[in-house]
Amino acid sequence: MAVGSRIGVRARSVLVAVVVVCVALLIGESALVWMLQSNLEQTAEANAQARASEIVTQLTTDGLAATREEIADRTRHNSVVQILDDRGNVLVASSADVSRQPLSPQRPAPGAYESVETDHLSAGSDGEWKVVTTAVRLDSTLYYVQSAVPVGEQHETIEIVAMFLLAGTPLLLGAVALAVWLLVGRALRSVEQIRGTVAEIDAQRLAQRVTVPPTRDEIAALATTMNTMLDRLEASDRAQRAFVSDASHELRSPVATLSTAGELAATADPARRAALLATMNTEIARLRGLVEDLMTLARADARDLGIPRAEVDLDDLVADEARRLRLTNSVVVTAAIEPVRVLGDQRRLEQALRNLIDNAARHASTTVRLTLTSTATEAIIWVDDDGPGIPVADRDRIFDRFVRLDEARSRDQGGSGLGLAITRTTLRAHDGDASVVDSPDDWCRFEIRLPLVTESLDHSAGPRGCGN
Incomplete structure (x- = not known):
C-alpha cells in the first residue's frame, strides 16, 4: 500500500x-x-x-x-x-x-x-x-x-548569513506546517459539517439541506452540489410516493370488483354466475394491462427499457393503425402518409402510436386525422381530433402518470391514465418526443417526432392517402 x-x-x-x-x-x-x-x-x-x-x-x-x-x-x-x-x-x-x-x-x-x-x-x-x-x-x-x-x-559574513538561513529554515518550515495544518483543518471542518448533515438525512428528513458557506470556493460548490442532489432525491421520492399511491388507487378498483364478483358467483345461479365470470374476465384483463403498464414505466425509470434498434417503416405502422381504427370505431378516420423510415423497436413504437390514436378516438366528436411527414432530420406524426382541446397550462402535465384533467378530457372507459406517460417514455427512449401543439383548425393535436434513419430517403412516391 x-x-x-x-x-x-x-x-x-x-x-x-x-x-x-x-x-x-x-x-x-x-x-x-x-x-x-x-x-x-x-x-x-x-x-x-x-x-x-x-x-x-x-x-x-x-x-x-x-x-x-x-x-x-x-x-x-x-x-x-x-x-x-x-x-x-x-x-x-x-x-x-x-x-x-x-x-x-x-x-x-x-x-x-x-x-x-x-x-x-x-x-x-x-x-x-x-x-x-x-x-x-x-x-x-x-x-x-x-x-x-x-x-x-x-x-x-557569508558563512554567518548561511548559518542564519539554515538555522531559520526549520523554524519557517514549522510555521508553514502549522499554518497549512490549521487552514486545511478549517476547510475540512466545513466538509465534516456537510458530511454530518448528509449522514443525518433519511427518508423522513429529505427536506433538510446543507448550509452553504459564503466563501464562493470549492467547499461552497460542494455544498451547493449536495443540495442539488438532495433536491433531486426529494423530487424522486415525492414522485415515487405519488406513483405508488396512484397505482394503489388504480389497482383497488379492479381488485374490489373481482373480490365482490367472486363472492357473488359462489352462491349465484348459473346464468348470473356466467355474467359475473364475464365481468371478472373483463376486470382481469384490465388488471393485466395496468400491471404491464406499471412494469413498463418501472423499467423506464430504471433505464432498463431495452429498446432494440432496427429499421421500422413508420408509414406502415400509421396505415395499419388507421385501418384498425376504421374497423373498431365509428369515428371518421382520414390519413395522409409519406414513406418514412426510423430506427427503433416496432412493437413499442406501435404501442406508443396506438395510445395516442385511441386517446384521440375517445375524445373526438366525429373525426380523427392522421398525418405522417418528415423534415431533413425528423419524422413527424400528427394525431388530430375534433374534440375539446387541451389548455396550454396542461399540455405538458397531461403526459404525467395518473393525471386527471377536466371532465372534457378526463380518463374514461376504464383507462389506467398511463397511456400518454408510456407514449412519451417510449418515444424519448427512441431519442424522440411527444407533445401537444397547436393545430391550424383549432383541433386537438398530438405531435410525435423521431429521428430519421441516416440514409437518404426516397420521397418520390409523394404522400399516400388511406381514404376516408
Missing part, C-alpha cells in the same frame, strides 16, 4: 507544503549566498584594482622615489601594495612583512589587470586576500604594481 493512501488529506497537504517550501528555500538560500559572495568578491577586487590604478597613476606622474615615500607615509591597514621590477624583485612595499617576496606570481601586460585569491601573503599577513596585479612602463623600465585587500571578513 502506498504511503499516501495511509495518511489523511490534512497530513498529505502539510507534507506536500513542507517539501515544496523546503525545496524553494534551499534554492533561494543557495542563490542568495552565491549572489552575496559574488558581490563581495567583486567589491574586494574593485577596491584592489582601484588601489593599484592609483599607484600606477602616481608612479607615472611622480616617479618611483616619490611613490615610495607616498606609500610609506599613507600605508592603509586594509590593503597591501608592492612595486616590482621586471624580474619580480620587490622594489617598494607598504609593509616590511611583505617586502621579501611578491604577493602574486601573475605578470600581466602593461595596462592589463589580473587577480588571484590567496590565503598567505607573508609570515605576518595570514588570511584570505584578493591580489590584483597590473604593469606600467616608464621610459624603458617595466614595473609591476600589486595591490591586495583582505577578503576574510567577507567570507566570514
Whole structure:
C-alpha cells in the first residue's frame, strides 16, 4: 500500500507544503549566498584594482622615489601594495612583512589587470586576500604594481548569513506546517459539517439541506452540489410516493370488483354466475394491462427499457393503425402518409402510436386525422381530433402518470391514465418526443417526432392517402 493512501488529506497537504517550501528555500538560500559572495568578491577586487590604478597613476606622474615615500607615509591597514621590477624583485612595499617576496606570481601586460585569491601573503599577513596585479612602463623600465585587500571578513559574513538561513529554515518550515495544518483543518471542518448533515438525512428528513458557506470556493460548490442532489432525491421520492399511491388507487378498483364478483358467483345461479365470470374476465384483463403498464414505466425509470434498434417503416405502422381504427370505431378516420423510415423497436413504437390514436378516438366528436411527414432530420406524426382541446397550462402535465384533467378530457372507459406517460417514455427512449401543439383548425393535436434513419430517403412516391 502506498504511503499516501495511509495518511489523511490534512497530513498529505502539510507534507506536500513542507517539501515544496523546503525545496524553494534551499534554492533561494543557495542563490542568495552565491549572489552575496559574488558581490563581495567583486567589491574586494574593485577596491584592489582601484588601489593599484592609483599607484600606477602616481608612479607615472611622480616617479618611483616619490611613490615610495607616498606609500610609506599613507600605508592603509586594509590593503597591501608592492612595486616590482621586471624580474619580480620587490622594489617598494607598504609593509616590511611583505617586502621579501611578491604577493602574486601573475605578470600581466602593461595596462592589463589580473587577480588571484590567496590565503598567505607573508609570515605576518595570514588570511584570505584578493591580489590584483597590473604593469606600467616608464621610459624603458617595466614595473609591476600589486595591490591586495583582505577578503576574510567577507567570507566570514557569508558563512554567518548561511548559518542564519539554515538555522531559520526549520523554524519557517514549522510555521508553514502549522499554518497549512490549521487552514486545511478549517476547510475540512466545513466538509465534516456537510458530511454530518448528509449522514443525518433519511427518508423522513429529505427536506433538510446543507448550509452553504459564503466563501464562493470549492467547499461552497460542494455544498451547493449536495443540495442539488438532495433536491433531486426529494423530487424522486415525492414522485415515487405519488406513483405508488396512484397505482394503489388504480389497482383497488379492479381488485374490489373481482373480490365482490367472486363472492357473488359462489352462491349465484348459473346464468348470473356466467355474467359475473364475464365481468371478472373483463376486470382481469384490465388488471393485466395496468400491471404491464406499471412494469413498463418501472423499467423506464430504471433505464432498463431495452429498446432494440432496427429499421421500422413508420408509414406502415400509421396505415395499419388507421385501418384498425376504421374497423373498431365509428369515428371518421382520414390519413395522409409519406414513406418514412426510423430506427427503433416496432412493437413499442406501435404501442406508443396506438395510445395516442385511441386517446384521440375517445375524445373526438366525429373525426380523427392522421398525418405522417418528415423534415431533413425528423419524422413527424400528427394525431388530430375534433374534440375539446387541451389548455396550454396542461399540455405538458397531461403526459404525467395518473393525471386527471377536466371532465372534457378526463380518463374514461376504464383507462389506467398511463397511456400518454408510456407514449412519451417510449418515444424519448427512441431519442424522440411527444407533445401537444397547436393545430391550424383549432383541433386537438398530438405531435410525435423521431429521428430519421441516416440514409437518404426516397420521397418520390409523394404522400399516400388511406381514404376516408
